[in-house]
Amino acid sequence: xxxxxxxxxxxxxxxxxxxxxxxxxxxxxxxxxxxxxxxxxxxxxxxxxxxxxxxxxxxxxxxxxxxxxxxxxxxxxxxxxxxxxxxxxxxxxxxxxxxxxxxxxxxxxxxxxxxxxxxxxxxxxxxxxxxxxxxxxxxxxxxxxxxxxxxxxxxxxxxxxxxxxxxxxxxxxxxxxxxxxxxxxxxxxxxxxxxxxxxxxxxxxxxxxxxxxxxxxxxxxxxxxxxxxxxxxxxxxxxxxxxxxxxxxxxxxxxxxxxxxxxxxxxxxxxxxxxxxx
Amino acid sequence: xxxxxxxxxxxxxxxxxxxxxxxxxxxxxxxxxxxxxxxxxxxxxxxxxxxxxxxxxxxxxxxxxxxxxxxxxxxxxxxxxxxxxxxxxxxxxxxxxxxxxxxxxxxxxxxxxxxxxxxxxxxxxxxxxxxxxxxxxxxxxxxxxxxxxxxxxxxxxxxxxxxxxxxxxxxxxxxxxx
Numbered sequence: 315x316x317x318x319x320x321x322x323x324x325x326x327x328x329x330x331x332x333x334x335x336x337x338x339x340x341x342x343x344x345x346x347x348x349x350x351x352x353x354x355x356x357x358x359x360x361x362x363x364x365x366x367x368x369x370x371x372x373x374x375x376x377x378x379x380x381x382x383x384x385x386x387x388x389x390x391x392x393x394x395x396x397x398x399x400x401x402x403x404x405x406x407x408x409x410x411x412x413x414x415x416x417x418x419x420x421x422x423x424x425x426x427x428x429x430x431x432x433x434x435x436x437x438x439x440x441x442x443x444x445x446x447x448x449x450x451x452x453x454x455x456x457x458x459x460x461x462x463x464x465x466x467x468x469x470x471x472x473x474x475x476x477x478x479x480x481x482x483x484x485x486x487x488x489x490x491x492x493x494x495x496x497x498x499x500x501x502x503x504x505x506x507x508x509x510x511x512x513x514x515x516x517x518x519x520x521x522x523x524x525x526x527x528x529x530x531x532x533x534x535x536x537x538x539x540x541x542x543x544x545x546x547x548x549x550x551x552x553x554x555x556x557x558x559x560x561x562x563x564x565x566x567x568x569x570x571x572x573x574x575x576x577x578x579x580x581x582x583x584x585x586x587x588x589x590x591x592x
Numbered sequence: 593x594x595x596x597x598x599x600x601x602x603x604x605x606x607x608x609x610x611x612x613x614x615x616x617x618x619x620x621x622x623x624x625x626x627x628x629x630x631x632x633x634x635x636x637x638x639x640x641x642x643x644x645x646x647x648x649x650x651x652x653x654x655x656x657x658x659x660x661x662x663x664x665x666x667x668x669x670x671x672x673x674x675x676x677x678x679x680x681x682x683x684x685x686x687x688x689x690x691x692x693x694x695x696x697x698x699x700x701x702x703x704x705x706x707x708x709x710x711x712x713x714x715x716x717x718x719x720x721x722x723x724x725x726x727x728x729x730x731x732x733x734x735x736x737x738x739x740x741x742x743x744x745x746x747x748x749x750x751x752x753x754x755x756x757x758x759x760x761x762x763x764x765x766x767x768x769x770x
Contacts, residue, residue: 510625
């Protein structure tokens with residue numbers, strides 16, 4: 315029988331051996347293990363998402379058909395006309411872009427395929443803000459694809475699994491995007507922020523030229539610049555509500571108010587880049 | 593299947609089930625920007641009352657399950673949980689570990705240890721550290737209250753599952769380390 319001192323040290327000895335073994339374990343093995351653990355848990359997470367959909371379905375079933383039709387009609391009233399105008403504008407703009415590209419012999423911009431996806435889980439904490447969506451490599455989702463929603467840019471796909479993907483939101487502290495102020499072409503830096511409880515998500519803007527001003531009373535809209543090739547240009551990021559000159563006096567830094575709907579996402583659209591034509 | 597293996601299976605399955613429920617709970621709390629963490633609770637029962645081998649193996653497996661669903665280096669949670677179990681195993685013979693209050697206190701302390709360890713690993717990415725610590729503090733308060741509230745139910749669930757599979761520690765009182 316081992317002495318009490320050895321007996322007492324046994325758990326720490328085991329911990330040391332496990333730690334050492336884990337450090338020398340090949341990365342391939344760890345990768346396989348991670349994928350296996352994820353894919354084992356994924357079906358349960360997805361089934362929770364389907365259960366929520368079923369719950370919504372039965373909640374709607376309790377209302378009469380007329381009530382639902384009236385609600386949809388109210389929502390659609392005016393939207394149809396607005397969409398029609400936007401469609402016409404889009405067609406005209408696309409034709410203009412193509413004409414200019416041909417004229418200036420520019421390489422054509424990246425085209426995207428829209429892939430709508432339901433949100434399975436939202437994972438927001440002090441260190442990261444991510445959502446899991448119900449589409450994966452089976453549906454052609456690729457790592458790095460931009461993700462949008464009704465309020466503008468939602469984030470970027472960071473992990474792709476067989477039937478699910480993970481999207482890092484723009485409110486995540488680790489996210490950095492090249493942006494511009496609406497109506498200005500000079501690039502600035504956007505970074506996600508730490509989100510305090512019970513308030514709308516926030517971000518940070520830096521490297522802002524000194525002649526740009528924004529206050530809470532007169533906010534400026536921040537959009538993607540298109541630099542870096544991940545996000546198409548002109549997509550809304552948020553509203554800059556404060557700007558202060560840096561200590562070095564060269565640039566300004568400020569706060570960005572993000573859309574509160576970012577915290578309540580139920581559906582997003584993944585923009586899957588299409589392979590460019592030869 | 594021997595008793596230690598059955599204990600390992602019960603603890604791992606129930607803990608991963610709770611971790612999944614926590615993720616669903618956090619999904620609904622996301623609009624409020626509050627996040628609950630109950631990592632400490634997942635391993636407390638095993639660390640206090642079960643065979644050391646079963647407790648350590650379960651902690652490592654549960655940690656790998658948590659790692660797979662988080663953007664952390666794979667193995668980080670596993671090693672943190674394993675360390676926490678080792679620390680509890682070192683002191684458990686001095687504690688009245690069958691007491692519910694002791695179980696809750698240990699769960700709360702392990703939870704605090706895990707949250708601080710993770711925060712120290714990720715604090716560099718924060719653009720505003722003061723806001724980051726404020727957020728961590730609010731999450732910590734909410735998590736600790738939540739852990740204290742659900743701990744009696746979760747310990748009971750694990751104990752009944754162990755009894756149901758004939759792997760309860762009451763039938764074979766645990767010695768100091770196993």
